[in-house]
Amino acid sequence: MKISIGNDHAGTEYKFAIIKHLEAKGITVKNYGTDASDSVDYPDFVHxxxxxxxxNNTDFGIIICGSGNGANMTANKHQGVRSALCWTKEIVALARQHNNANVxxxxxxxxxxxxxxxMVDTFLDTAFEGGRHEKRVHKIPVSC
Incomplete structure (x- = not known):
C-alpha cells in the first residue's frame, strides 16, 4: 500500500508520528508536507x-492542518477525490463505509x-460497503 501525506505547520508533529506508524506497518509513504513549524500555505502541500x-499514484491520502477544513476543501477540488474531515474514529469508519472516502x-x-x-488505522482498515451507498457516491460530480 502507498499513502501520500501532506500538512501545514499545524500538522508537522502529527505527520511525523503518522509516517513512523505507517512505515512500521510496511506502508510506503510519500511526504509532501512541510517538515517545519514556520507558517506555510496548506494548499501547497495538499494539492x-x-x-x-x-x-491513482497512491491508494489513499492523509492531510493535516489546524482545523482540517482548509486542507479538506482544497483536496475536494480534485476530480475523484472524496476527502473527509474527521475528528473521531466513528466518523472515519462511516466516511469509508458510506462515502468511500479516499483522503x-x-x-x-x-x-x-x-x-x-x-483514526488513520480505522481509515485504512475499513472497507467501502458499496450497495445502497454506491449509487450515492456516483452522484457526487467529478466536476461542475
Missing amino acids: PVAQDVET LSIPARFTALPQAIE
Whole structure:
C-alpha cells in the first residue's frame, strides 16, 4: 500500500508520528508536507496529495492542518477525490463505509495525537460497503 501525506505547520508533529506508524506497518509513504513549524500555505502541500489520489499514484491520502477544513476543501477540488474531515474514529469508519472516502483530513488542533493515529488505522482498515451507498457516491460530480 502507498499513502501520500501532506500538512501545514499545524500538522508537522502529527505527520511525523503518522509516517513512523505507517512505515512500521510496511506502508510506503510519500511526504509532501512541510517538515517545519514556520507558517506555510496548506494548499501547497495538499494539492500534491490530492493529485496522487486523483491519478491513482497512491491508494489513499492523509492531510493535516489546524482545523482540517482548509486542507479538506482544497483536496475536494480534485476530480475523484472524496476527502473527509474527521475528528473521531466513528466518523472515519462511516466516511469509508458510506462515502468511500479516499483522503482523510485530520484537524490537528482538535484531536490528540493518539486519537489521530487511531483514526488513520480505522481509515485504512475499513472497507467501502458499496450497495445502497454506491449509487450515492456516483452522484457526487467529478466536476461542475
